[in-house]
Amino acid sequence: SQADQDKMGVALSKLAQEDPSFRIHTDQESGQTIISGMGELHLDILVDRMKREFKVEANVGNPQVAYRETIRATTEIEGKFIRQTGGKGQHGHVWLRLEPLPEGGGYEFEDAVVGGAVPKEFIPSVDKGIQEQMSGGVLAGYPLVDMKATLYDGSFHDVDSNEMAFRIAATMAVRDGVMQADAALLEPVMKVEVVTPEDYMGDVMGDLTRRRGIVQGMDDSPAGKIIRAEVPLGEMFGYATAVRSATQGRASYSMEFAKYAEAPASVLQAILKRR
Known part of the structure; x- marks a missing residue:
């Protein structure tokens, strides 16, 4: 209610x-x-x-992983939205260059149009169309990050061109261009610290490795050993229960976000299969 x-x-x-x-x-x-x-x-x-x-009662769904998408190569792509009907048509036409940015680079837009190939009043609509498509992703519906888009050419029609036509042309260009620019899925990777009695160290490390974890180092502690690893978040569901049962309740762990890293193809395939 x-x-x-x-x-x-x-x-x-x-x-x-x-x-x-x-x-x-x-x-x-x-x-x-x-x-x-x-x-x-x-x-x-x-x-x-x-x-x-x-005192709030809510239906809570299963947790989901916040994946991201990105590109690994530079590409140039055309987006064309041209419709001729009896009356007024639609004409939006752009050429974009899509380039990968370093991790954390976010999004950059550059207007490099010369000679008015795309009139100034339609350029914000191109930028908006690119960002709309980025927020919905291309590969698997996750937000697209770390990409620079340069608008460098296009064409317009005196009567049929409008903001919507250029926005749609830009979304079409991004959709096609991302697939051409070696798209990749990024997964969140967590920094995990497990404190465990030495007797269970082998079991804990084996379990982290099975979860695609990479052990970064180990230290001694009064309670035994501290194991430091980086593990994809998608592999950490159910970990609290698993580590308790593997160590008879004697291990504890903490976890914080470390970075986004490229996910293996098997992760992307599993996501696409669920859709």
């Missing part, structure tokens, strides 16, 4: 004020509230607090 929705909104915004790593947004298509955090355990605690402290 609307009252429950409002109550949940208040609870979530209070939790977000206390915890800067907790984010909230609404999925425009489904109307669902999406909460983002640092992993399964973090989200479990937040949902539990929402129910206990704020």
